[in-house]
Amino acid sequence: MGTILEIKDLNIEFHDHSVPETVVFDFSMQLQEGEIVGIVGESGSGKTMTALAIAGLLSRHDITKKGQIIFKEQDLLICKRSILREFQGKDISMIFQEPMTSLNPVRKIGWQVEESLRLHENLTKEELKKRAIDALREVELPEPEKIYRQYPHQLSGGMRQRVMIASAMICNPKILIADEATTALDVTIQAQIVQLLKRLNSKKNTAILFISHDLSLVRKLCTKVIVMQNGHIVERGNTEDIYQNPQEVYTKQLIAAIPKCEKNFE
Numbered sequence: 001m002g003t004i005l006e007i008k009d010l011n012i013e014f015h016d017h018s019v020p021e022t023v024v025f026d027f028s029m030q031l032q033e034g035e036i037v038g039i040v041g042e043s044g045s046g047k048t049m050t051a052l053a054i055a056g057l058l059s060r061h062d063i064t065k066k067g068q069i070i071f072k073e074q075d076l077l078i079c080k081r082s083i084l085r086e087f088q089g090k091d092i093s094m095i096f097q098e099p100m101t102s103l104n105p106v107r108k109i110g111w112q113v114e115e116s117l118r119l120h121e122n123l124t125k126e127e128l129k130k131r132a133i134d135a136l137r138e139v140e141l142p143e144p145e146k147i148y149r150q151y152p153h154q155l156s157g158g159m160r161q162r163v164m165i166a167s168a169m170i171c172n173p174k175i176l177i178a179d180e181a182t183t184a185l186d187v188t189i190q191a192q193i194v195q196l197l198k199r200l201n202s203k204k205n206t207a208i209l210f211i212s213h214d215l216s217l218v219r220k221l222c223t224k225v226i227v228m229q230n231g232h233i234v235e236r237g238n239t240e241d242i243y244q245n246p247q248e249v250y251t252k253q254l255i256a257a258i259p260k261c262e263k264n265f266e
Ligand SMILES: Nc1ncnc2c1ncn2[C@@H]1O[C@H](COP(=O)(O)OP(=O)(O)OP(=O)(O)O)[C@@H](O)[C@H]1O
Pocket: 014, 016, 021, 023, 041, 042, 043, 044, 045, 046, 047, 048, 049, 050, 213
């Protein structure tokens, strides 16, 4: 297992107010091939900003980023835009909380799932369709041929999130970043999506950065966890070590806040 992503001393600073504001301080981590790492922490702790920086989705203008994000020997913070675009969606994909805002309501599902393939691979219409239907099948959607022709509003929230995962996975990325990807879903569907991510991870060896408020989901999915507060990493380690023996007061509070009935699961 090799390191596929290395973040060194990432700092993210906004300049859209009169006083610059740093929202992420000295964030460092390594992601190994096929590993699933959770990032937890209260609202505003800098999880999304960190994720967007890795995905290359933070504007290069009014946000200053210091440090390095090394992927395939390139620093994503300073590499050419053409290189970044080559990685985006192909090697590094991201899924978000609300699939309805990421999906285009007037485009058929199939067309949207094919998007990254159209950008990164030179395929015929028939090949695109075959890959899209395979991707929809891979996320365990029933009747993928039918869903290929449907519109987002014809699907449930859980199905739409599966569609988003299919789009994100279609180029077999090395890294999938899931930012609160299950938060808007009900508990049963959340658990199903987590199971799906686990299966995709073991089948395709995609590393996953799983950002969530839900510490019990993180425990089910992630082998390592990073705890953030106010832009700082306060604690990190193997998930079971952190959950059974948290060192920092803040981590203890987060774990104490997990509802009791969820604490003793396998
Ligand atoms: N345009 C902006 N200008 C200044 N500060 C911003 C801007 N956008 C976000 N922030 C700040 O960045 C900090 C980190 O936000 P971020 O979205 O990364 O938090 P988060 O951990 O993802 O929270 P949540 O759990 O609510 O999603 C917050 O304090 C937020 O107020």
